[in-house]
Amino acid sequence: MNPPSLNDPTSRRGFFQLTLGWLAAGFAVAASSAAAMRFLVPNVLYEPSLRFKAGQPDDYAESSVTFLEEERVFLLRQGNTFRCLSAICTHLGCTVNRASNGYHCPCHGSVFNEQGTVLSGPAPRGLEWFSVTLSKDNRLLVDKSQRVNAGQYLVL
Amino acid sequence: MNAPWPSRLWQRFARTRVGHSVFRVGLPHSNLERAQAMVSSFLLHVQPAKVNRHALRPTATLGLGLISLYLFFILTGTGVLLMFYYVPSTDRAYDAMKDLQFVVSAGLILRNMHRWAAHLMVLFVMLHLCRVFYTGAYKRPREFNWLIGTGLFLLTLGLSFTGYLLPWDQLAFWAITVGTSIAGYAPVVGPKLKYLLLGGNVVGQEALIRFYALHVIVLPGLAALGICIHLWRVRKDGGLARPDEPADSVQQIELSQLPTNKSYGLMELARGTTPQVGKNPEDEIFSWPHLIFRELLLFLAVVAVVLFLAVFWNAPLEQLANPIHPPNPAKAPWYFLGLQELVSYSAFWGGVVVPGLLVTVLVLLPYLDRGRAGVGRWFARERTVANTIFTVCLVVAIALTLIGSVFRGPNWSWQTPWQPPPAVVEGH
Numbered sequence: 275m276n277p278p279s280l281n282d283p284t285s286r287r288g289f290f291q292l293t294l295g296w297l298a299a300g301f302a303v304a305a306s307s308a309a310a311m312r313f314l315v316p317n318v319l320y321e322p323s324l325r326f327k328a329g330q331p332d333d334y335a336e337s338s339v340t341f342l343e344e345e346r347v348f349l350l351r352q353g354n355t356f357r358c359l360s361a362i363c364t365h366l367g368c369t370v371n372r373a374s375n376g377y378h379c380p381c382h383g384s385v386f387n388e389q390g391t392v393l394s395g396p397a398p399r400g401l402e403w404f405s406v407t408l409s410k411d412n413r414l415l416v417d418k419s420q421r422v423n424a425g426q427y428l429v430l
Numbered sequence: 431m432n433a434p435w436p437s438r439l440w441q442r443f444a445r446t447r448v449g450h451s452v453f454r455v456g457l458p459h460s461n462l463e464r465a466q467a468m469v470s471s472f473l474l475h476v477q478p479a480k481v482n483r484h485a486l487r488p489t490a491t492l493g494l495g496l497i498s499l500y501l502f503f504i505l506t507g508t509g510v511l512l513m514f515y516y517v518p519s520t521d522r523a524y525d526a527m528k529d530l531q532f533v534v535s536a537g538l539i540l541r542n543m544h545r546w547a548a549h550l551m552v553l554f555v556m557l558h559l560c561r562v563f564y565t566g567a568y569k570r571p572r573e574f575n576w577l578i579g580t581g582l583f584l585l586t587l588g589l590s591f592t593g594y595l596l597p598w599d600q601l602a603f604w605a606i607t608v609g610t611s612i613a614g615y616a617p618v619v620g621p622k623l624k625y626l627l628l629g630g631n632v633v634g635q636e637a638l639i640r641f642y643a644l645h646v647i648v649l650p651g652l653a654a655l656g657i658c659i660h661l662w663r664v665r666k667d668g669g670l671a672r673p674d675e676p677a678d679s680v681q682q683i684e685l686s687q688l689p690t691n692k693s694y695g696l697m698e699l700a701r702g703t704t705p706q707v708g709k710n711p712e713d714e715i716f717s718w719p720h721l722i723f724r725e726l727l728l729f730l731a732v733v734a735v736v737l738f739l740a741v742f743w744n745a746p747l748e749q750l751a752n753p754i755h756p757p758n759p760a761k762a763p764w765y766f767l768g769l770q771e772l773v774s775y776s777a778f779w780g781g782v783v784v785p786g787l788l789v790t791v792l793v794l795l796p797y798l799d800r801g802r803a804g805v806g807r808w809f810a811r812e813r814t815v816a817n818t819i820f821t822v823c824l825v826v827a828i829a830l831t832l833i834g835s836v837f838r839g840p841n842w843s844w845q846t847p848w849q850p851p852p853a854v855v856e857g858h
Contacts (some may be wrong), residue, residue, distance in 0.1 A: 315625070320635070323658065346754065369753070383843055396773065
């Protein structure tokens with residue numbers, strides 16, 4: 275009797291050697307590719323913290339707009355209300371410039387008004403508003419990971 | 431016996447025991463030796479022993495692919511040298527650029543050569559693509575080679591883009607910020623892709639080291655492999671496209687079918703319209719010296735042009751990267767300015783849909799356009815429709831690039847190059 279042919283996947287030997295073999299090889303390739311891809315996704319970032327203290331409320335003059343360079347945000351005070359506006363254009367990530375009555379992006383010409391709403395240009399959304407709270411030691415606490423609705427102020 | 435002294439010297443060396451062990455064939459004197467010279471050398475055997483006259487006419491290809499290859503050689507050579515000084519760290523990269531410019535012997539000219547050769551390579555790969563289109567050279571049996579070529583075109587852009595970040599100056603930082611943000615607009619995978627490319631959320635140290643690894647090993651390695659396959663397939667698919675090709679040129683040649691009255695041998699046993707398949711053997715001439723000579727001459731010309739540019743024009747180096755102040759206007763490299771102009775209308779449509787569609791059409795082109803007419807001739811009348819569509823796309827791309835380059839000023843507002851607007855006062 276002839277041994278069952280390797281080329282016949284319906285035979286028992288064919289099944290084990292061909293089908294399972296190829297499955298195992300495919301699984302090995304897929305698993306190592308997935309592991310390599312996962313390897314490339316960093317688990318720890320050494321970027322600056324998204325939460326930071328921006329000094330005491332009285333550091334800011336009434337009705338003032340202050341650009342915090344390190345954090346790339348604007349801190350605005352209007353009377354006793356505070357808010358924090360992102361300086362990063364929602365289009366492609368350039369830093370916007372303060373203009374007389376709003377913000378201009380130098381990269382692709384988006385124009386935002388005082389509230390950060392898009393007036394013209396390719397930006398898909400207005401500038402982000404970040405949460406501003408008062409810490410126990412009476413400092414302004416900005417959290418760039420917490421977005422708030424436009425028009426939400428910290429009132430002191 | 432009146433050969434010039436270098437030939438005589440080489441001939442004498444080739445006859446010594448050492449010389450013979452290296453070269454096997456000295457300077458060839460007979461047709462047999464001319465064929466042997468080509469097949470016995472590792473570097474030369476990639477090319478056929480005889481080539482079609484048509485392929486040697488300068489107007490057949492304008493030498494555009496070969497020029498791109500030579501630029502790749504120059505880029506590899508200068509790039510490896512630059513690696514000896516460059517440090518992919520945000521603290522030291524910019525200083526290394528300054529050192530190359532002012533301290534390292536010949537550093538300035540090597541960096542200039544690398545920069546100009548990179549720009550030229552993008553240009554010549556594009557021109558090569560246009561040549562192949564306008565001569566219909568992507569048609570059967572060369573469909574797959576067009577695919578490889580499209581891949582090489584994208585790799586060239588990728589190499590250029592990743593190299594752009596490495597100087598860590600303002601130009602680098604903002605071009606990459608804008609470029610990776612465009613990637614972020616891709617549907618579904620966009621934000622993940624951006625995170626993966628940057629190794630984080632911002633363009634910083636992790637992004638720099640990633641772009642460096644891609645630029646110095648991953649992409650050049652892939653490009654080198656692609657170039658090898660591309661050149662190999664040129665021969666296997668029957669050499670350069672030409673008008674008098676036999677109708678169905680893909681066939682396996684049987685040994686018994688070979689004519690016996692030829693002086694070259696087994697190296698011609700390849701698929702396709704290798705010379706012996708041609709109807710007219712008189713149309714072929716020996717690669718040595720006709721092809722080799724032209725290739726060396728072209729190489730000399732390419733090196734001369736790159737050196738000329740590098741001697742008289744310095745590669746730009748702006749101020750140290752500053753995440754707070756984008757230059758105004760912040761512009762991508764010229765070959766992405768058309769894209770940037772599109773992106774200034776809509777990041778999703780201009781940055782993702784249009785380029786995605788263009789690449790898809792490029793990839794599918796040889797399988798969509800199956801007409802057999804007009805292969806190997808420039809602007810063949812049978813291909814008027816295809817040529818017109820291609821030309822319109824080309825003109826639009828050039829127009830967008832031109833607008834992005836010279837008609838866009840601060841805040842990406844419209845300006846005319848002959849009447850620049852007053853300087854913008856910036857303040858926060």
